[in-house]
Amino acid sequence: MIGYAFMGRAHSHAWRTAPRFFDLPMAPEMAVLVGRSAAAAAAAADQLGWREVETDWRRVLERDDVDLVDICTPGDSHAEIAEAALEAGKHVLVEKPMANTVAQAETMVAAAVEARRRGVRSMVGFTYxxxxxxxxxxxxxxxxxxxxxxxxxxxxxxxxxxxxxxxxxxxxxxxxxxxxxxxxxxxxxxxxxxxxxxxxxxxxxxxxxxxxxxxxxxxxxxxxxxxxxxxxxxxxxxxxxxxxxxxxxxxxxxxxxxxxxxxxxxxxxxxxxxxxxxxxxxxxxxxxxxxxxxxxxxxxxxxxxxxxxxxxxxxxxxxxxxxxxxxxxxxxxxxxxxxxxxxxxxxxxAPSFEDGLHxxxxxxxxxxxxxxxxxxxxx
Amino acid sequence: MIGYAFMGRAHSHAWRTAPRFFDLPMAPEMAVLVGRSAAAAAAAADQLGWREVETDWRRVLERDDVDLVDICTPGDSHAEIAEAALEAGKHVLVEKPMANTVAQAETMVAAAVEARRRGVRSMVGFTYxxxxxxxxxxxxxxxxxxxxxxxxxxxxxxxxxxxxxxxxxxxxxxxxxxxxxxxxxxxxxxxxxxxxxxxxxxxxxxxxxxxxxxxxxxxxxxxxxxxxxxxxxxxxxxxxxxxxxxxxxxxxxxxxxxxxxxxxxxxxxxxxxxxxxxxxxxxxxxxxxxxxxxxxxxxxxxxxxxxxxxxxxxxxxxxxxxxxxxxxxxxxxxxxxxxxxxxxxxxxxAPSFEDGLHxxxxxxxxxxxxxxxxxxxxx
Amino acid sequence: MIGYAFMGRAHSHAWRTAPRFFDLPMAPEMAVLVGRSAAAAAAAADQLGWREVETDWRRVLERDDVDLVDICTPGDSHAEIAEAALEAGKHVLVEKPMANTVAQAETMVAAAVEARRRGVRSMVGFTYxxxxxxxxxxxxxxxxxxxxxxxxxxxxxxxxxxxxxxxxxxxxxxxxxxxxxxxxxxxxxxxxxxxxxxxxxxxxxxxxxxxxxxxxxxxxxxxxxxxxxxxxxxxxxxxxxxxxxxxxxxxxxxxxxxxxxxxxxxxxxxxxxxxxxxxxxxxxxxxxxxxxxxxxxxxxxxxxxxxxxxxxxxxxxxxxxxxxxxxxxxxxxxxxxxxxxxxxxxxxxAPSFEDGLHxxxxxxxxxxxxxxxxxxxxx
Amino acid sequence: MIGYAFMGRAHSHAWRTAPRFFDLPMAPEMAVLVGRSAAAAAAAADQLGWREVETDWRRVLERDDVDLVDICTPGDSHAEIAEAALEAGKHVLVEKPMANTVAQAETMVAAAVEARRRGVRSMVGFTYxxxxxxxxxxxxxxxxxxxxxxxxxxxxxxxxxxxxxxxxxxxxxxxxxxxxxxxxxxxxxxxxxxxxxxxxxxxxxxxxxxxxxxxxxxxxxxxxxxxxxxxxxxxxxxxxxxxxxxxxxxxxxxxxxxxxxxxxxxxxxxxxxxxxxxxxxxxxxxxxxxxxxxxxxxxxxxxxxxxxxxxxxxxxxxxxxxxxxxxxxxxxxxxxxxxxxxxxxxxxxAPSFEDGLHxxxxxxxxxxxxxxxxxxxxx
Missing domain, CATH: 3.30.360.10 (Dihydrodipicolinate Reductase; domain 2)
Known part of the structure; x- marks a missing residue:
């Protein structure tokens, strides 16, 4: 998970709690929390229940033990992270709004379409x-x-x-x-x-x-x-x-x-x-x-x-x-x-990146x- | 009062009831009800508490015992009746919408402005x-x-x-x-x-x-x-x-x-x-x-x-x-x-005809x- | 109608208004208002729409032009007035509570039962x-x-x-x-x-x-x-x-x-x-x-x-x-x-005096x- | 924790979640879940996040790694478990109603008073x-x-x-x-x-x-x-x-x-x-x-x-x-x-066992x- 402010706390709670009340077909593991400051990220990881910490999100994409990237940063960074993650074969959950511009959203959709062919999935976080x-x-x-x-x-x-x-x-x-x-x-x-x-x-x-x-x-x-x-x-x-x-x-x-x-x-x-x-x-x-x-x-x-x-x-x-x-x-x-x-x-x-683009x-x-x-x- | 459908019933009730609960400075008298069919108007007048009946609203404007005309007809007739009534020196209460077109409303305002100089008053019925x-x-x-x-x-x-x-x-x-x-x-x-x-x-x-x-x-x-x-x-x-x-x-x-x-x-x-x-x-x-x-x-x-x-x-x-x-x-x-x-x-x-025009x-x-x-x- | 405070105003409004909105089989006439002070009662009668005034309710019971007595006084006088009215052959509407004691309510029921045999009707005013x-x-x-x-x-x-x-x-x-x-x-x-x-x-x-x-x-x-x-x-x-x-x-x-x-x-x-x-x-x-x-x-x-x-x-x-x-x-x-x-x-x-008694x-x-x-x- | 039905699920969620949103002065560890059937309890422990399982609550009281016993069973067993736990020096949280009879509640209060002298605390679960x-x-x-x-x-x-x-x-x-x-x-x-x-x-x-x-x-x-x-x-x-x-x-x-x-x-x-x-x-x-x-x-x-x-x-x-x-x-x-x-x-x-007794x-x-x-x- 990248980012640990308001949305990061909500997402962490969800990852922790879902398997306790629902019979999930796969058991999520909360592997790595990413934040720019190592110290602050470590404190957050400890509080929110993440096993490890990284300060550069690119490093996470290289890890084999990460299957899904959950993007909780402000909207201006969504496109870059999401596209790289999909490229790296990681499923992506990105908080709404999906992007700050239509152009960004369009490149994200292109990346999602391409990744989908490889079985790599993507979703926008319209939780309501x-x-x-x-x-x-x-x-x-x-x-x-x-x-x-x-x-x-x-x-x-x-x-x-x-x-x-x-x-x-x-x-x-x-x-x-x-x-x-x-x-x-x-x-x-x-x-x-x-x-x-x-x-x-x-x-x-x-x-x-x-x-x-x-x-x-x-x-x-x-x-x-x-x-x-x-x-x-x-x-x-x-x-x-x-x-x-x-x-x-x-x-x-x-x-x-x-x-x-x-x-x-x-x-x-x-x-x-x-x-x-x-x-x-x-x-x-x-x-x-x-x-x-x-x-x-x-x-x-x-x-x-x-x-x-x-x-x-x-x-x-x-x-x-x-x-x-x-x-x-x-x-x-x-x-x-x-x-x-x-x-x-x-x-x-669902909702797909196409939904988010619209x-x-x-x-x-x-x-x-x-x-x-x-x-x-x-x- | 001209017209005795839904709005006419509401207005009649108001004229009957206001002096019973409020100390009015003048005692309204419910003189004449106007409707196109004499028989139907008479039945309505009886039910609603009006003393007399007319089938032509122009005749009412000639009467000395009428000080105020209350217009409860559909909007297309408002302008003609209101202008004639003001011209005849009768105060006018006209149901909303004041008119069906801006042009009608403008001539009504002109009539109201002119009448006001003679102490003849006008009001639009936005009762809410x-x-x-x-x-x-x-x-x-x-x-x-x-x-x-x-x-x-x-x-x-x-x-x-x-x-x-x-x-x-x-x-x-x-x-x-x-x-x-x-x-x-x-x-x-x-x-x-x-x-x-x-x-x-x-x-x-x-x-x-x-x-x-x-x-x-x-x-x-x-x-x-x-x-x-x-x-x-x-x-x-x-x-x-x-x-x-x-x-x-x-x-x-x-x-x-x-x-x-x-x-x-x-x-x-x-x-x-x-x-x-x-x-x-x-x-x-x-x-x-x-x-x-x-x-x-x-x-x-x-x-x-x-x-x-x-x-x-x-x-x-x-x-x-x-x-x-x-x-x-x-x-x-x-x-x-x-x-x-x-x-x-x-x-x-208030609201004045100017308010109604706007x-x-x-x-x-x-x-x-x-x-x-x-x-x-x-x- | 006897009494013209809060309840008297509500009852007067009802007598005035009912025939305007409902097709009543008989036309109520608001004949006499009774109050202890002649002057105050006259002012109230004028305000509320009653034709005449009396200061002694017993006088009303002697009148031929009164068919129904509407009792709006405090509860301690209900029994005496209601019983006398029924005795005099007047229908009675009495405000709730019907009486101040069970004993009073029982004598009222006895009077109502007796009057009912003569076609004289009675009702308690539970308007809710x-x-x-x-x-x-x-x-x-x-x-x-x-x-x-x-x-x-x-x-x-x-x-x-x-x-x-x-x-x-x-x-x-x-x-x-x-x-x-x-x-x-x-x-x-x-x-x-x-x-x-x-x-x-x-x-x-x-x-x-x-x-x-x-x-x-x-x-x-x-x-x-x-x-x-x-x-x-x-x-x-x-x-x-x-x-x-x-x-x-x-x-x-x-x-x-x-x-x-x-x-x-x-x-x-x-x-x-x-x-x-x-x-x-x-x-x-x-x-x-x-x-x-x-x-x-x-x-x-x-x-x-x-x-x-x-x-x-x-x-x-x-x-x-x-x-x-x-x-x-x-x-x-x-x-x-x-x-x-x-x-x-x-x-x-309904509700009858028996209901009121209960x-x-x-x-x-x-x-x-x-x-x-x-x-x-x-x- | 003893019992894992409706209340057990709610309590487990609370123990898991509290340290994630609040800065607790001590870190709770979810040590042992107790249930009569070993298999069912094991499945529940896995679902709810408890480390180990016991089928006899008395065995839990002998463990050094248990400081607090959370009783989520039906009311008829509360007194026996709570008293034994307090006796064994374990803090006790007992679901409401504290007991099924006043007599049981009284012996529980006696046990709580005695335990309190030893620094062993007790609480009733009126969560509202x-x-x-x-x-x-x-x-x-x-x-x-x-x-x-x-x-x-x-x-x-x-x-x-x-x-x-x-x-x-x-x-x-x-x-x-x-x-x-x-x-x-x-x-x-x-x-x-x-x-x-x-x-x-x-x-x-x-x-x-x-x-x-x-x-x-x-x-x-x-x-x-x-x-x-x-x-x-x-x-x-x-x-x-x-x-x-x-x-x-x-x-x-x-x-x-x-x-x-x-x-x-x-x-x-x-x-x-x-x-x-x-x-x-x-x-x-x-x-x-x-x-x-x-x-x-x-x-x-x-x-x-x-x-x-x-x-x-x-x-x-x-x-x-x-x-x-x-x-x-x-x-x-x-x-x-x-x-x-x-x-x-x-x-x-709070609420104390005395509150529960009342x-x-x-x-x-x-x-x-x-x-x-x-x-x-x-x-």
Whole structure:
């Protein structure tokens, strides 16, 4: 695994935990953690449960005891590492967003296509797909329970930048992060829309906004955010991204991602209205799926609050009894399960690099639309 | 009062009820109800509590015992009636949308401006402004409790056309209704955004969609909708309207109006994020305002579910004790109260025809944007 | 109508409004309002829409133009007025609680039984039965949608006495009010439990508590509560009442009524678990009924939030389109509708004085249980 | 660790995970798993991450490399194992309910008191205390944010026995489980009431009910419940338990535990009303604490939905960013953290065996009250 910040901790937990609750066809071993500082990486490896440490990721690719590389670094390094790893015959799991530009994503796809021929697999880490309620939503849509998709409305609302004095981090630096709310959280609702509907985005009209253009430089980091000092630096990414869109079927969609919505901590919401029903999800209640069945008689019709913790719900039978909810990190554990099962079955895991590239193209289209007075951009 | 369908019933109830719960400075008398069929109008007048009946609205304008004309007809007749009434020296309350076109709205404004000089007043019926929770939201924003407005997200979701067999009515006929979801319900969230923020829309990029282009012709009407027969006719208005926008301050906004969201019956929702807090409202819980105070310490911060039924909340002290909620029609009663108080004080009631015109311009801009591949349209 | 405080206003509104929205078989006329002070009663009559005024209720009973007496006074006068009215051949609607003691309620029942033989009808005003969601719950239970009733849990939580400085009123005086939270609000959940299940309470073990035993004497009243002065007087009723119970089927129930639950404004909640499903209601969301169907497959099972505003829901088709909720006073209007329809059909309206007596017996059993160290009291 | 069913899996996860997210002062080693069948225990040890296996728990007590014994067996064996372990100088963590009878709990307390003198520590596993929202509630009450406790209402509602064909398990056998809903889930709300208020129960009036007295014998178990066969056996425990109570301060409380509430999967709810505010919690939304501050001005007062995931909330800073919720098992991990920290600091962890004994006394008082016609039983 390369990188050991927020995402590295989540991935490590998943690798440790998956075999304890699921009967995996192969037993993952947590071999090497890579970090630039040997000392810091060693401390992290000890804390997170990795056997060894490297400071240069290229060295890992030379090792025979490494079959899979898990890339948890900022987006600007994804392409180089992923391509080298695939070239070296290592399976690759790369955190989202897959890349910072469409061009990078395209070369990554080319590398993945080529590697696939050699049986070397690749996957992008859109873990929210693995929330049980989202999987159930996907099943219900695939089963025709809401009919044809008519409309999508999705929001990803956070508030950790609503305070104008919240400090800078690499997530606010375009060179490192590629974009702001758009790529960091908007990418999730783009992916989920495509995953749930089984369609792709066909065009967008987008708007980006940076509310606070200068922030204190962080003095130290604890977890995701850090605390600020007196020096100030520029914010080079968007704080909010909003766009209308059409899916390939022509269905209209409206999406918003922002880190400025006071009181919304991690409100990733998606609602899909079909010809015969609706589904709604909010990550702030991640164990719940709302389902309205339009074929029900009106007298007893209503959104059902499905607590997605039953034994026959996706993944949940491996955990606790009904009503005993799961948390954020379970998505990562399920990702490991699905990845290992795909590798053992000699199949391509999903989402593929092609899926990741398409998300990247949507993000790019939003940026271009915004740059050209919100004009419509076909994808 | 002219017209006695859904809106006419709501207005009649308001005229009857306002003086019973509020100490009005003038006592309204419900003089004449106007309808094309004398028999039907007489039955309605009897049911709704009007003293007399006319079949030609022009005759009402000649009467000395009529001071105010309340226009509850479809939008295509608003301009003609309102202008004639103002000309005749009658105060005018006109249901929203004020008109079916910007041009009509402009002549109405001209008439209103001229009439105002003679002390003749005019008002548009955006009754959702008079929901106590909305008034409280306005007060809190004006008091600076959420700081400066950063972003607006608003939705008006209904599902009464989600069934493709729901019948045609005048609301689906562009000639009568002007537009579909856009003008019928989108107008409300446009008005509320402007009312709550104290700003106007500066530009939009919009998308309209008609999902079902042909529907059964209604054989009979009961209330709003009617039941369908075997003949079919064309739907000439939009079923859904979505748009991104900017307010005059530059704040981004995203709005959606649809009658196709299964399970959402009357979900008029608006959430406003400011620099120091947020407010959220959903008409399906019309007695509640959600308020997040970003200046609160994080440990005890959270959206407060304010039950807007306290004696010191707007309007509610005239009704019942705390926790005893109000219903849909109370907005109309409050509208009568505010209108009568303004007339008695010789002041202009709000929203003015100018306010209505601006809403019309926003709707028009959305339609033009949609017609021109969703391009940005400045207002 | 006798009395014109909080309840008098609600009843007047109902008498005025019912014929406007419902096709009543008889047209109610609001003849005489009775109050002790002629001047105050006249002002109230004018405000509330009554034709004439009397200061002695006995005079009303002599009038030929009065067919029905609506008693809205405090509980201590109910028996005397109701019995005299029935004796005089007037139909009677009496506000709940029907009486302050079981003995009074028994003589009232005797009078009602006797009057019924003469075609003179009587009814107790448990208006919460007329909330559409409650009527729907009753229908679903009667239709077997939750199977046999297993358990009932009900709460009526308010907070208007949570402030120890909230002033005295007649509602805190045992002589006037009979009891405190127990009779004022506990009576409602007792009645609803019996109404919804179709059963009666068979026994209870109860506990009463008075948290604040002395309060400021109110200087003036506005609406329900008033504001306090410096003088203090004793609170002679309970502030909270809680009891376990069994219904006639043996089903266990647990009930709580309190005016001390900070933040709960009018949270009248009832949840009924049956052998095949559950229903839950909270008056703070009065237009919603929660329904869980245990026969549904577990994968899509969940509490359905039924917005009880559809045309085919009880009463609601006479009001507004789906999603346009009703308020507190609609229960009173529906009560008038049901009462007038019963009288026109020469049938006994429900709830009867016998129903009211049984509620009184439950309240009395709770008081006796509390007085005797919470022992079990058979009813 | 002794036992490896549902609780054993949760405890194993906690021992594995705690050192990965928290800086523990001592590093736990997962030495020996004990189970009656060597083969099954070996498979479980492999799955759950234990180094070795024993089939006789007494052998573990003789080992020098075991410092702490974690008892996850059914309640009937707790006393014997715990006392022997303490005698052998091993610290003890015992799952709740601590014992099946008061007598057993008393001898366990005697053993714990004696062991404590030797520096040997003991703790009962009421893990719900370790949910961050519950810890926050405790802090707010201790800080005086709701004033003095006036009333408690608590419910623990499940529905896994609502289906009359759900099979027997040891949890329905009085010899193994001690009691049914009362001890299994009622014990949790008894403990939480005492933990949150800092008070003990002083007396109760209780009612127990067994709705289904015979059930299919389970053929196989998967997780908690199993699936039924054709043979039938008796249910010897309660299905539901309800009781009114008083705390030592005299504050009234009402509690209900049931496994028959269709649709409620794991609704452990507690609401505490104080003299100046209220707190409410529902495990089905375990990352949320509802807080009403009665000192707030009424205009903006409302229950705050605190998402207890902020860096300065209890435990949560060690996990994920704000809004990224935790799940059921985190309570167990926090329990390990608190236990290890107490041991390292040479302090007694909480809840103590004395706390467990008091819970047992409350359960026993409910059973005695039920047996004697619900009479009041002083504790």
């Amino acid at each position: 797909r693995r929330v049980p309620a989202i999987q159930l939503a996907r099943q219900l849509i695939a089963d025709g329970r809401i009919g044809e998709v008519r409309q999508v409305r999705a929001q990803y609302l956070q508030d950790w930048l609503a305070d104008a004095e919240a400090p800078l981090s690499w997530r606010l630096d375009k060179d490192k992060a590629g974009s702001g709310a758009l790529g960091d959280i908007g990418a999730h609702i783009v992916d989920l829309t495509q995953f749930l509907t089984g369609q792709r985005f066909a065009g967008v009209s987008g708007m980006l906004e940076t509310f606070v253009t200068e922030r204190p430089v962080a003095e130290s980091f604890s977890g995701l955010h850090g605390t600020g000092g007196s020096e100030r630096g520029p914010v080079t990414v968007d704080d909010a991204a909003l766009f209308t869109a059409r899916l390939t079927s022509g269905a209209p969609a409206v999406l918003e991602a922002t880190r400025y919505a006071w009181g919304r901590k991690n409100a990733m919401r998606i609602e899909i209205s079909g010809t015969s029903g609706s589904l709604a999800f909010d990550f702030e209640e991640m164990n719940v799926l709302q389902f309205f069945d339009g074929t029900e008689e009106a007298r007893t019709g209503g959104f059902r609050r499905i607590l997605v913790t039953e034994p026959d719900h996706p993944y949940t039978g491996h955990w606790w009894p009904a009503g005993h909810g799961l948390g954020y990190e379970h998505g990562f554990t399920h990702q490991v399960v699905d990845l290992v099962e795909a590798l053992a079955a000699d199949q391509d895991p 998300v990247q193209r949507v993000l790019d289209a939003v940026e271009r639309s915004n740059a050209e007075t919100h004009r419509w951009v076909q994808i | 402004r008079r929901v106590p929770a909305i008034q409280l939201a306005r007060q809190l924003i004006a008091d600076g409790r959420i700081g400066e407005v950063r972003q607006v997200r608003a939705q008006y979701l209904q599902d009464w056309l989600a069934d493709a067999e729901a019948p045609l009515s005048w609301r689906l006929d562009k000639d009568k209704a002007g537009s579909g979801a856009l003008g019928d319900i989108g107008a409300h969230i446009v008005d509320l955004t402007q009312f709550l923020t104290g700003q106007r829309f500066a530009g939009v990029s919009g998308m309209l969609e008609t999902f079902v282009t042909e529907r059964p012709v209604a054989e009979s009407f009961s209330g709003l909708h009617g039941t369908g027969g075997s003949e079919r006719g064309p739907v000439t208005v939009d079923d859904a309207a979505l748009f991104t926008a900017r307010l005059t301050s530059g704040a981004p906004a995203v709005l959606e109006a649809t009658r196709y969201a299964w399970g959402r019956k009357n979900a008029m929702r608006i959430e406003i994020s400011g620099t120091s807090g947020s407010l959220a409202f959903d008409f399906e819980e019309m007695n509640v305002l959600q308020f997040f105070d970003g200046t609160e310490e994080a440990r005890t911060g959270g959206f407060r579910r304010i039950l807007v039924t306290e004696p010191d909340h707007p309007y509610t002290g005239h009704w019942w004790p705390a926790g005893h909620g109000l219903g849909y029609e109370h907005g109309f009663t409050h509208q009568v109260v505010d209108l009568v108080e303004a007339l008695a004080a010789d002041q202009d009631p 809403v019309q311009r926003v709707l028009d801009a959305v339609e033009r944007s949609n017609a021109e591949t969703h391009r940005w349209v400045q207002i | 039965r007329r909330v559409p969601a409650i009527q729907l719950a009753r229908q679903l239970i009667a239709d077997g949608r939750i199977g046999e009733v297993r358990q009932v849990r009900a709460q009526y939580l308010q907070d208007w006495l949570a402030d120890a400085e909230a002033p005295l009123s007649w509602r805190l005086d045992k002589d006037k009010a009979g009891s405190g939270a127990l009779g004022d609000i506990g009576a409602h959940i007792v009645d609803l439990t019996q109404f919804l299940t179709g059963q009666r309470f068979a026994g209870v073990s109860g506990m009463l508590e008075t948290f604040v035993t002395e309060r400021p004497v109110a200087e003036s009243f506005s609406g329900l509560h008033g504001t306090g002065g410096s003088e203090r007087g004793p609170v002679t009723v309970d502030d909270a009442a809680l009891f376990t119970a069994r219904l006639t089927s043996g089903a266990p129930a647990v009930l709580e009524a309190t005016r001390y639950a900070w933040g709960r404004k009018n949270a009248m909640r009832i949840e009924i678990s049956g052998t095949s499903g559950s229903l839950a209601f909270d008056f703070e969301e009065m237009n919603v009924l929660q329904f869980f169907d245990g026969t549904e497959e577990a994968r899509t099972g969940g509490f359905r939030r039924i917005l009880v505003t559809e045309p085919d829901h009880p009463y609601t088709g006479h009001w507004w389109p789906a999603g346009h909720g009703l308020g507190y006073e609609h229960g009173f209007t529906h009560q008038v509708v049901d009462l007038v329809e019963a009288l026109a059909a020469d049938q006994d309206p 509620v009184q017996r439950v309240l009395d059993a709770v008081e006796r249980s509390n007085a005797e160290t919470h022992r079990w009291v058979q009813i | 205390r370790r949910v961050p929202a519950i810890q926050l509630a405790r802090q707010l009450i201790a800080d005086g944010r709701i004033g003095e406790v006036r009333q408690v209402r608590a419910q623990y509602l499940q529905d896994w026995l609502a289906d009359a064909e759900a099979p027997l398990s040891w949890r329905l056998d009085k010899d193994k489980a001690g009691s049914g809903a009362l001890g299994d889930i009622g014990a949790h709300i008894v403990d939480l009431t005492q933990f949150l208020t800092g008070q003990r129960f002083a007396g109760v009036s209780g009612m127990l009910e067994t709705f289904v007295t015979e059930r299919p014998v389970a053929e196989s178990f998967s997780g908690l419940h199993g699936t039924g066969g054709s043979e039938r056996g008796p249910v010897t425990v309660d299905d539901a338990a309800l009781f009114t109570a008083r705390l030592t301060s005299g504050a009234p409380a009402v509690l209900e535990a049931t496994r028959y509430a269709w649709g409620r999967k794991n609704a452990m709810r507690i609401e505490i009303s104080g003299t100046s505010g209220s707190l409410a919690f529902d495990f089905e939304e375990m990352n949320v604490l509802q807080f009403f501050d009665g000192t707030e001005e009424a205009r903006t007062g409302g229950f705050r939905r605190i998402l207890v995931t902020e860096p300065d909330h209890p435990y949560t800073g060690h996990w994920w960013p704000a809004g990224h919720g935790l799940g059921y098992e985190h309570g167990f991990t926090h329990q390990v953290v608190d236990l290890v920290e107490a041991l390292a600091a040479d302090q007694d962890p 819970v047992q006394r409350v359960l026993d008082a409910v059973e005695r009250s039920n047996a004697e016609t619900h009479r009041w039983v002083q504790i």
